[in-house]
Amino acid sequence: MPQKPNVIFFFSDQQRWDTVGCYGQKLNVTPNLDRLAKNGIRFENAFTCQPVCGPARACIQTGKYATEIGCYRNDIALPLNEKTLAHYYKEAGYEVAYMGKWHLASTGEEMDYKTKPIPPERRGGYDGYYRTADVLEFTSHGYNGYVYDENMKRVDFKGYRPDCITDFAVDFIKNRNNKKPFFIFLSHIEPHHQNDRNRYEGPEGSKEKFKDYEEPGDLKGTAGDWRENYPDYLGCCHSLDYNVRKLMNALKDQEIDDNTVVIYTSDHGSHFKTRNNEYKRSCHDGCIRIPMIAWGPGFEGGRVINELVSLIDIPPTLLACAGIEKPAQMKGRPLQELLKSDVQNWPQEVFLQISESQVGRAVRTKKWKYSVRALDKDGWNDSWSDTYVEDCLYDLENDPFEKNNLVTDAKYKNVRENLKQILKRRMKEAGEPVPVILPQN
Numbered sequence: 001m002p003q004k005p006n007v008i009f010f011f012s013d014q015q016r017w018d019t020v021g022c023y024g025q026k027l028n029v030t031p032n033l034d035r036l037a038k039n040g041i042r043f044e045n046a047f048t049c050q051p052v053c054g055p056a057r058a059c060i061q062t063g064k065y066a067t068e069i070g071c072y073r074n075d076i077a078l079p080l081n082e083k084t085l086a087h088y089y090k091e092a093g094y095e096v097a098y099m100g101k102w103h104l105a106s107t108g109e110e111m112d113y114k115t116k117p118i119p120p121e122r123r124g125g126y127d128g129y130y131r132t133a134d135v136l137e138f139t140s141h142g143y144n145g146y147v148y149d150e151n152m153k154r155v156d157f158k159g160y161r162p163d164c165i166t167d168f169a170v171d172f173i174k175n176r177n178n179k180k181p182f183f184i185f186l187s188h189i190e191p192h193h194q195n196d197r198n199r200y201e202g203p204e205g206s207k208e209k210f211k212d213y214e215e216p217g218d219l220k221g222t223a224g225d226w227r228e229n230y231p232d233y234l235g236c237c238h239s240l241d242y243n244v245r246k247l248m249n250a251l252k253d254q255e256i257d258d259n260t261v262v263i264y265t266s267d268h269g270s271h272f273k274t275r276n277n278e279y280k281r282s283c284h285d286g287c288i289r290i291p292m293i294a295w296g297p298g299f300e301g302g303r304v305i306n307e308l309v310s311l312i313d314i315p316p317t318l319l320a321c322a323g324i325e326k327p328a329q330m331k332g333r334p335l336q337e338l339l340k341s342d343v344q345n346w347p348q349e350v351f352l353q354i355s356e357s358q359v360g361r362a363v364r365t366k367k368w369k370y371s372v373r374a375l376d377k378d379g380w381n382d383s384w385s386d387t388y389v390e391d392c393l394y395d396l397e398n399d400p401f402e403k404n405n406l407v408t409d410a411k412y413k414n415v416r417e418n419l420k421q422i423l424k425r426r427m428k429e430a431g432e433p434v435p436v437i438l439p440q441n
Contacts, residue, residue: 004093004181005297006260007321008169008247009314011060011185012240012291013053013101013192014279015266017046018216019237020291026214029234030241032248033264033293040262040295041339043305047350047364048268049312051280051287053192054103055355056267056311061085061104061124063315063330065430066353071104072383073355077111078104078124083327085318086125089183092322095176097129099168100147100187101136114138117152126185129176131155131168136189142201160203162190162236166243170250183322186247191236191270193229193279202235210234218286218401219274226272233270261296261321265314281357281379283371283392284402288352288364297321298336305338308366310350331430351426355379361388363423369394369402370419372437387436390416407440 017023021034022042050056050066058064058071061084066072070079078084086096105113105122113122114135120127130150133139139146145164146156157164169186176182194201202210210231219226226233244264251257270279271286280287292309298321313332320326320334337343354360354371356379362371371392374385393407393416406412420437428434 003259004322006182006184006256007089007094007318008184008186008260008262009318010244010247010262010264011100011187012237012264012266013187013189014268014270015191015237015240015291016216016269016286017289017291019191019234020293022293023291025234027210027212027234029210029238032241032245033291036244036248036262036264036295037293038302039300040293041299041301041303041305041335043292043294043309043335045306045308045366046265046290046292047288047308047310047352048266048290049310049350049352050355051268051282051352052355053101053267055353057103057187059312060267060314063312063327063332065312065331066355067383068431070383072353073380074103075106075108077107077122080121082124084124085183085185085315086127088319088324088327089322090125092324093180094322095128095178095180095182096126096185097169097172097182098123098126098185098187099129099131099172100133100165101189102132102134102187105134117148117154119152129168129172131165132187136161137192137195140189141194141197142203160239162188162239162243163246166246169247173247173250173254173256181322183318188240188243190240191233193270200229200232200236202232203239206235206238207231210238216286218284219272220401222274224272224274226274229272259297261294261299263292263294263299263314263318263321265292265311266290267311276357278357281354283352283354283360283362283364283369285364285369285396285400294335298339303339305335307338307346308348308350308364309335309338310352349422349426351423351430353430355383359383359385359388360391361423361427362392363419363426364396365419367395367397368415368419369396370416370423372423384432385435386433387438389438390420390440393419
């Protein structure tokens with residue numbers, strides 16, 4: 001009987017889709033990802049389901065929407081009774097390993113593991129090789145830092161952070177004695193901004209190397225802080241790409257590359273303070289559209305899939321790689337379905353929940369973006385509302401950079417009504433009460 005494939009989930013943080021060459025980036029930022037896409041599968045229209053770090057990770061681990069889990073914003077620990085990817089993989093006979101950022105162990109001051117070792121019960125079932133910090137940006141900078149191992153011992157690293165975090169994955173691949181197939185969750189923080197320094201920290205030389213970037217269309221003519229940060233942002237992405245190659249070489253050296261699936265994506269993007277006063281937490285493509293590339297058994301041929309796909313589809317996809325049937329509580333669908341010629345009833349929209357900056361909800365189709373927000377709710381303390389007000393409507397075919405909000409234009413009343421009904425249906429499917437949605441005055 002053939003060995004089940006190994007599975008590696010390579011997760012970046014705050015990476016826009018257009019940083020990657022096969023998505024249109026003109027500078028030589030991601031040659032290795034481009035090569036994976038050329039031989040694997042690229043998902044052209046991929047989006048987050050929650051443009052905030054912690055909630056997106058809760059969705060990935062459980063396959064459920066953030067409000068279903070209770071992790072609707074940062075600084076809420078994953079409930080101990082949630083079944084995660086690690087649990088499913090172990091039940092299927094896999095060894096599991098985790099490296100990098102977790103962001104699901106802490107809740108306020110009463111349960112604060114942001115810079116401390118995470119106790120075993122707070123690791124979401126990842127009980128094997130473990131080199132992790134709950135909030136990696138608090139235990140490290142672009143260069144140098146520390147994580148903790150499976151025995152709660154501090155492990156210092158010196159060098160550029162993505163290189164060091166990937167080295168842990170390479171160490172696991174090269175030195176494991178277990179004959180079981182493995183699942184690696186490799187959770188980078190790049191290209192996320194460094195909070196305490198209020199900047200993006202690319203590797204040395206990034207400002208010069210990527211100074212001739214083409215301005216992304218949504219950022220052109222805006223304020224924000226992208227002008228001073230974009231070269232370093234691309235430098236972060238280039239480093240991640242270098243580490244994709246390092247990982248692939250390790251698989252080849254161990255002669256397991258032909259039986260390993262690699263899936264690369266990000267939790268959300270960045271609009272560089274052009275839509276609100278920080279980098280995400282809005283409905284705009286700059287912070288919700290992400291790269292998504294799959295390579296390995298079941299993901300061959302260099303195809304481009306144009307259907308809309310969501311981060312919520314990743315958990316059942318990862319399980320399907322190991323032959324694990326999608327659990328009933330998971331909301332997404334395995335992306336493998338889109339590789340079949342007879343795929344049925346694939347959603348024509350993606351749904352997202354927005355927190356912290358607002359209590360917001362949105363749907364995006366290929367043509368339209370429609371979002372609502374609860375005006376009397378607080379995005380940090382409230383997870384939902386029974387009443388929302390229309391906030392944004394964009395015609396993405398004619399306004400791809402979302403410069404012209406049509407939400408109060410009477411000509412689009414019927415469009416808004418149709419999208420409202422779609423949004424209500426998606427909210428109900430996510431376990432939310434069906435709300436009242438009011439027009440913007």
